[in-house]
Amino acid sequence: MRIEKAVKRYGTKTALNVEGIEFPRGQICAVMGVNGCGKTTLARVLAGTTRPDEGGMILDAGETVGYMPQRSYAFYGTLAHNVALGAKGRRFDERCQELVEALGLSHLERESAKKLSGGETARMALARVLAGTWTHLVLDEPTAALDIPSTLAAERLMRDYCTEKNAGIVVVTHSVSQARRLADHAIFMDGGRIVEEGPAAAILSHPQTPELSEFLAILGS
Numbered sequence: 366m367r368i369e370k371a372v373k374r375y376g377t378k379t380a381l382n383v384e385g386i387e388f389p390r391g392q393i394c395a396v397m398g399v400n401g402c403g404k405t406t407l408a409r410v411l412a413g414t415t416r417p418d419e420g421g422m423i424l425d426a427g428e429t430v431g432y433m434p435q436r437s438y439a440f441y442g443t444l445a446h447n448v449a450l451g452a453k454g455r456r457f458d459e460r461c462q463e464l465v466e467a468l469g470l471s472h473l474e475r476e477s478a479k480k481l482s483g484g485e486t487a488r489m490a491l492a493r494v495l496a497g498t499w500t501h502l503v504l505d506e507p508t509a510a511l512d513i514p515s516t517l518a519a520e521r522l523m524r525d526y527c528t529e530k531n532a533g534i535v536v537v538t539h540s541v542s543q544a545r546r547l548a549d550h551a552i553f554m555d556g557g558r559i560v561e562e563g564p565a566a567a568i569l570s571h572p573q574t575p576e577l578s579e580f581l582a583i584l585g586s
């Protein structure tokens with residue numbers, strides 16, 4: 366999955382203006398930056414839910430993308446039904462069961478999904494996307510509503526998915542510590558553009574641009 370160029374404008378505002386990004390299989394890439402810098406717009410372009418004004422996302426033959434949007438959605442029916450929607454044949458199979466257990470949702474399997482809390486809905490949505498077989502995942506702040514134990518469980522599942530399926534995973538996150546724990550590669554955005562990117566451990570320890578240096582300094586990282 367890659368972008369040679371993608372530009373998205375809303376009126377006179379350019380929300381996204383990026384070029385030359387690749388998301389190789391077998392790697393987790395963290396997308397970071399302040400509110401409004403274009404992270405979700407990039408995620409939506411990659412997921413195919415926003416049509417750019419110029420350019421776009423390119424998939425090679427056989428590549429497929431699973432998407433977890435920033436606002437997790439509950440479909441009608443039980444939590445188990447919702448997770449099964451992501452699985453092959455829409456069956457609540459062994460894989461769904463494993464995911465539900467790993468995310469601490471087993472006791473809610475038969476609950477109506479519409480009644481779940483924000484954090485429970487987010488965990489259900491993560492289980493739903495991880496139940497599928499995709500070559501790439503685009504996850505927009507998948508752990509923003511999660512407590513620390515659930516966040517760590519979710520990170521383990523993302524890493525396992527990347528390794529077992531040789532998947533390329535794009536994770537939008539506001540957490541520098543999450544990016545350090547989870548990501549192989551990091552992209553830092555500002556004003557719709559990518560201002561710095563590279564191996565996550567390197568750029569988050571030794572930023573090369575004033576924008577990323579300031580971002581890390583403000584966060585006290």
Ligand SMILES: Nc1ncnc2c1ncn2[C@@H]1O[C@H](COP(=O)(O)OP(=O)(O)OP(=O)(O)O)[C@@H](O)[C@H]1O
Binds near residue numbers: 378379398403405
């Ligand atoms: N549908 C829209 N109509 C108008 N402006 C939009 C729309 N979607 C996004 N924008 C604008 O584009 C810019 C980038 O938004 P985007 O949601 O991609 O930012 P973000 O980095 O994901 O922010 P956050 O961290 O708050 O989620 C913002 O200025 C936003 O107001």
